[in-house]
Amino acid sequence: MIVAGIDMGVQNIKIVILHDREVIAKSIIPSGFEPRRAAEKAFEEALKEAKLSLKEIQHVTATGTGVEMAPYADSTISMIAADAKAGVFLYPSARTIIDVGAEESRVVVCDEKGTVLEFAINERCAAGSGAFLEAMARALEVRLEEMGALSLEAKGTVSINATCVIFGETDVVSLIHKREPKHEIARAIYDALADRITSIAHRVSIRPEVILVGGVAKDLGFTAALKRKLETEIFVPENPEYAGALGAALHAMNKAGGR
Amino acid sequence: MMMEKKYGVEVSQKEAEEIKSTIRTAYTRLIAEYIERMKKGWPNRPKVMDYFYEIADFKTREKELIEAKKEGKKVIGYTCMLAPIELILAADAIPVRVSSGWYDPAKIGNRVVPVEVCPVVRSTIGVALVGLSPFLELSDVLITPLTCDGMTKLSEIVGDYKPVWTICPPRLKSMDQAQAFWREQLIKLKEEIERFTGVKITANRLKSAIKLTHRATRTFRRLQNLRKGRPVIMGRDAMLVNQTAMWDDLERWSMKAEELCMELERRAKENVWACSPNAPRVMITGTPIIWPDNWKLPNLIEEAKPQGVIVADELCSGDRFLYDPVGVDEGTMDDLLDAIAERYLLPSTCPCFTSEKGNEDRVNWLVNRVKEWNVGGVIYYVYRGCMLYAMEYMRIKKALDQLNVPVYYLDTDYTREDVGQIKTRVEAFLEMLEARVEI
Numbered sequence: 262m263i264v265a266g267i268d269m270g271v272q273n274i275k276i277v278i279l280h281d282r283e284v285i286a287k288s289i290i291p292s293g294f295e296p297r298r299a300a301e302k303a304f305e306e307a308l309k310e311a312k313l314s315l316k317e318i319q320h321v322t323a324t325g326t327g328v329e330m331a332p333y334a335d336s337t338i339s340m341i342a343a344d345a346k347a348g349v350f351l352y353p354s355a356r357t358i359i360d361v362g363a364e365e366s367r368v369v370v371c372d373e374k375g376t377v378l379e380f381a382i383n384e385r386c387a388a389g390s391g392a393f394l395e396a397m398a399r400a401l402e403v404r405l406e407e408m409g410a411l412s413l414e415a416k417g418t419v420s421i422n423a424t425c426v427i428f429g430e431t432d433v434v435s436l437i438h439k440r441e442p443k444h445e446i447a448r449a450i451y452d453a454l455a456d457r458i459t460s461i462a463h464r465v466s467i468r469p470e471v472i473l474v475g476g477v478a479k480d481l482g483f484t485a486a487l488k489r490k491l492e493t494e495i496f497v498p499e500n501p502e503y504a505g506a507l508g509a510a511l512h513a514m515n516k517a518g519g520r
Numbered sequence: 521m522m523m524e525k526k527y528g529v530e531v532s533q534k535e536a537e538e539i540k541s542t543i544r545t546a547y548t549r550l551i552a553e554y555i556e557r558m559k560k561g562w563p564n565r566p567k568v569m570d571y572f573y574e575i576a577d578f579k580t581r582e583k584e585l586i587e588a589k590k591e592g593k594k595v596i597g598y599t600c601m602l603a604p605i606e607l608i609l610a611a612d613a614i615p616v617r618v619s620s621g622w623y624d625p626a627k628i629g630n631r632v633v634p635v636e637v638c639p640v641v642r643s644t645i646g647v648a649l650v651g652l653s654p655f656l657e658l659s660d661v662l663i664t665p666l667t668c669d670g671m672t673k674l675s676e677i678v679g680d681y682k683p684v685w686t687i688c689p690p691r692l693k694s695m696d697q698a699q700a701f702w703r704e705q706l707i708k709l710k711e712e713i714e715r716f717t718g719v720k721i722t723a724n725r726l727k728s729a730i731k732l733t734h735r736a737t738r739t740f741r742r743l744q745n746l747r748k749g750r751p752v753i754m755g756r757d758a759m760l761v762n763q764t765a766m767w768d769d770l771e772r773w774s775m776k777a778e779e780l781c782m783e784l785e786r787r788a789k790e791n792v793w794a795c796s797p798n799a800p801r802v803m804i805t806g807t808p809i810i811w812p813d814n815w816k817l818p819n820l821i822e823e824a825k826p827q828g829v830i831v832a833d834e835l836c837s838g839d840r841f842l843y844d845p846v847g848v849d850e851g852t853m854d855d856l857l858d859a860i861a862e863r864y865l866l867p868s869t870c871p872c873f874t875s876e877k878g879n880e881d882r883v884n885w886l887v888n889r890v891k892e893w894n895v896g897g898v899i900y901y902v903y904r905g906c907m908l909y910a911m912e913y914m915r916i917k918k919a920l921d922q923l924n925v926p927v928y929y930l931d932t933d934y935t936r937e938d939v940g941q942i943k944t945r946v947e948a949f950l951e952m953l954e955a956r957v958e959i
Contacts, residue, residue, distance in 0.1 A: 326944075339948035342955075377952040382945060384931050464913075464929055466921065 263313065264320045264517050266509025267300060267334065268343070269327035272363035272391075273476070274300045275506040276307040278318070279514055282350075286311035287503055297330045304333065320517035322509040326365070336516050341380045343508025345371035348472045350511055351498045357467040359487070359495075360504060361458060361477035363391040368462045375511075381464035388426050389457035391477045396426045397450040400433040401443060408447050409482030415448035422453060429453065451486035459490040473497045474504035525680040529632045529649065536650040543624050543652060551577055551812050554819065561822055562754045562794050566783040569757060571776045575764040576811060582654040584769070588614060589658065594717050597659030597682070599644065599674060600667050601836045602689055602868065604860050606846060607710050608663075609729035609770070611719040617766035618656040619837075620644040621810025623934040625652055632677060638670035638905035639934035640808065645674065648681045655767055656682070661716060663709065665689060667872040668908055685712050693865050694875050703861040710857070723853045730849040730856065733842070736770050739777040740842035743784075747831045748893050750797040752784045755830025756818035757794075762838050763811050795822075799829045800953035801894055805886060805916065806901035806909045808837035816939060817901055817930070820946045828950045832893040834869060834885055843867070871908035879912060883919045890925050897953045898927040899946070903934060926952065 263285075268275040270292060278286040288306040290299050308315060315333065323331030324343045331337075338346075340360070344367060348358035353373070360367045366389045370379040383389030398405040419441050421432040429450075436446045454477075471493055477483055478501035488495050498504070531539070555573045559565070574580055585595055596608045597618040608615040620626075625646030626639045632649070633642060647653035656662075659682060664675035666688045675686050687705045690698040714721055743761060746752055761780065765773050787793075802821055809817060821828045833839045844867040847859040869882035889895060898920055902909045913929055920927045928949045932938055 339944060339951055341948035342951055376955045377948070378956075379926055380948065380952070381929065464917075 262514065262517055263311075263318055264322070264510055264513035265304075265307070265318050265333075266343070266506045266511070266513055267303070267321060267323045267325075267331050268340075268503075268505035268509060269296060269300060269323060269325035269331050270362060270476075270505070271326050271365075273502070274303045274325075274327075275503050276300075276303045277503055277506040277510045278307050278311045278313070279510045280311075282514070284507070286313075287500070287506070289502065292327065296327045297332055300330070300332050320513040322513035322516065324505050324509040336512070338509055338512045340365075340505055341367060341369050341377055343505045343512065344369045344474065345377045345508070346375040346511045347474065347504040347508035349373065349375035350507065351504075352470055352472055352496055354470045355472040355496070356469060357462075357471045358504075359458060359462065359471065359473045360475040361391060361454075361473070361483070362475040366390050366458055366461060366475075368458070368465055368467065370465050370467060379465040381461050383457065383461055388429065389454070389461060391475075393426050393429060393454055393457075394450065394477065394480065394483070396430055397433055400430045401437070401446055401450070403443065403447070405480075408450070409480045409485075411444045412447035412451050412482035413485060414444040415442070416445070417448055417452070419445050419449045420452060421446075421449045447482060448486070451480075451482040452490070454483060455486035455490040458487060462491065467491075469493060471495050474501040476502040478502070527632055527677050527680055529680075531628070531631075531649050539628065539650045540652050543622070546624065547622065547812065554812055554815050557819060557823070558754070558757055558760070562757060564792070565754075565757065565794070566780060566787075568776055568779045568783065572757075572761050572764050572780075575768050575773075576760055578654055578767075581767050582658070585614065585616070585655070585658045589660075594660045595655075595658045596661055596663060596713070597656060598663040598665070599678075600665040600671055601841055602665035602667060602864050602870075603663040603687070604706060604709075604864050605770075606726060606729040606733055606860055607706065607713055607721065609732060610721045610725040611713045611717040612725075613713065613717050613719075614769075616655045616659065618644065618653060618659060618662065619808070619810060620647050620653060620656075621812060621814045621837075622647065622652075623813040623936060625650070626934040633673070636905055638668075638807075639903050640810065641670040641674045641905075643934055645677050648678050661685065663687065667870055668906075670905070685709055689865060689868075689872075691873055692875060693868070693873050699861060699865070702865050703857060706857060706861050706864075723851075723856060726853070726856045726860075727849055730846045730860075732770055732774075734845055734849060736765060736774045736777075737842050737845045739774045739781060740765065742781045743777060744832070744839055744843065746781060746784050746788065749788060750791075751794045751799065751829045751831070752787045752792070754794045754822055755802070756815060756822050759809070759818055759830065759833065759838055760811065762841060765842055766837075795827060795829055799827050800950050801831045801896040802828045802950075802953075803832045803834070803886075803889055803893065803895040803898045804830060804838075804901050805834040805898055807903050807906045808835050809833075809901065810837050813934065813936075816932070816936065817899070817942070817946075820939070820943050821899070821950070824943070824947045824950050826947070826950050826954050828946075828953070832889045832895060834882065834889065836870060839889075840867075840869065840885075871912045878915060882912070883916065886916060887919060887923065890920070890923055895925060896956070897949060898925060899949065900927055900929045902929070902931050904931060905933075926956070
């Protein structure tokens with residue numbers, strides 16, 4: 262049985278194609294100004310990788326902020342349910358899934374079947390999401406991909422307060438003016454974001470194992486900071502940005518009558 | 521005679537007229553749209569619901585109030601449900617709640633107070649500034665209970681536009697002196713009302729007023745009890761019926777609500793449901809949901825996929841408003857005043873109160889509702905700026921965790937721009953409740 266999941270993210274569109282319970286293809290494309298066209302292109306790429314045609318996909322499930330614009334969708338699923346399904350699929354012992362995306366962060370608690378028991382989402386503000394890191398890297402004049410490694414050299418001697426992306430930038434600039442070392446500022450940035458995520462996590466009753474997914478999960482600086490704040494082991498799957506699309510694909514599998 | 525304005529903010533006549541006409545046009549459309557959506561969501565509704573939809577349109581009642589004032593009646597507005605309406609009714613005056621449930625005027629309120637302030641307060645200031653709210657404009661005087669910080673300063677600010685009578689509830693309501701302190705203020709309020717209306721509030725007049733609110737309370741409870749079983753009424757319709765009691769003629773409201781209850785009881789016997797009996801049963805707690813704009817959340821819950829049904833709430837604008845009766849309707853003036861003072865203070869679950877055990881009354885109310893109304897999940901609704909409700913969340917969550925009832929903290933504001941975001945969250949929550957039932 263062949264199915265697909267599509268995650269219509271704010272920044273990127275992700276697709277996962279499953280053959281039974283095996284991922285046979287995936288693709289990622291920036292959402293841009295025409296998400297629907299981008300999604301069609303993402304499908305093309307994934308299908309090409311899987312050497313399949315659209316007709317051979319038995320069911321497509323869509324999720325993500327732009328779910329209403331998803332092409333070819335036979336059903337939809339909430340991002341929360343998708344996170345839980347993907348988390349338990351990737352790590353059968355996962356009970357808490359933290360998803361930090363471009364503009365939204367979620368903490369989902371589920372049971373062994375991937376049924377959602379509780380969840381919390383960041384407040385209506387970008388300070389608790391990947392957008393915050395992007396803005397801060399800009400202020401610090403380092404590339405986002407380098408900021409994580411940079412922060413790992415720090416000991417933790419300064420701190421900033423991530424209550425707002427705009428004011429966070431001011432904070433960073435004033436630290437630069439005080440000639441604080443860049444790596445220390447970088448660490449402070451990750452700590453600030455991790456603090457926000459931790460306070461979201463404490464709105465629910467988190468339990469092990471804790472899995473971190475979403476685009477920001479690839480950032481070593483952030484995962485290190487979150488481990489410090491939550492004082493727990495955190496597992497990051499390979500390709501964490503595909504978790505939403507994978508959860509959607511698993512839902513498609515159920516819908517299509519597969520295992 | 522107008523006193524000098526303490527806060528001094530004014531809007532020019534021309535601008536006020538412009539704002540008024542824009543917002544009024546928008547709201548006429550919005551109210552019509554929301555009522556249409558409610559009708560669509562409950563196609564087999566009883567005919568008497570049309571009455572409540574009409575009252576929800578404000579205009580009918582506005583005309584009646586204008587007529588009543590022509591006949592010399594006084595309209596007494598109040599900003600919070602701690603104002604004892606029996607004292608108003610006993611003086612043959614008309615009570616009407618004036619807190620604003622309109623989003624757009626909050627922006628005008630921002631000229632006086634910062635955006636961090638509670639949006640009900642900002643919006644009420646906004647409507648006062650430009651003369652937008654029919655009920656506030658028609659009020660001859662306002663009773664402003666000083667419950668939270670927002671209400672306290674609102675009292676000063678609206679005092680620039682209307683005469684106000686403040687009453688100050690004690691935050692420790694179980695304290696020995698609390699009841700005496702509170703009673704003292706109600707006596708003072710009674711005297712103010714007598715002076716203002718020229719009507720002496722005798723024990724007999726007060727008894728009649730209590731009888732009137734007793735009838736309303738009986739009906740109000742009957743309606744809430746009907747929501748314990750399988751859904752015979754959509755939650756947002758029940759919420760609207762509850763809320764219209766805040767500006768409708770109470771006797772007529774009781775009559776119509778009785779008619780509604782009778783029909784709903786018949787339907788319960790005949791297994792006629794308003795929606796699927798398997799729909800997840802939701803309760804809302806938190807900041808007041810005031811018609812019309814705040815219907816954002818009830819609309820989303822009951823139009824969601826999967827569809828939820830609101831079976832109870834813990835809102836001062838909802839199930840709490842008329843739930844508790846005054847303890848006596850006989851006896852001396854002293855007995856009656858004691859009973860009224862108790863009725864407004866003791867059952868209140870507002871987070872402005874505390875005690876040795878914190879705000880335990882709210883926890884108890886919620887636990888009771890969850891059990892008796894068979895609630896599947898709770899949405900904790902907070903708009904930005906309400907410190908008290910926001911701060912009490914963790915305590916309420918702990919209590920609900922012990923009952924194994926999921927609760928979702930939904931933060932929002934007086935804005936329509938987050939409808940999409942809230943929809944996603946509400947649907948995920950309902951999806952989760954549905955999945956739990958399947959387990």
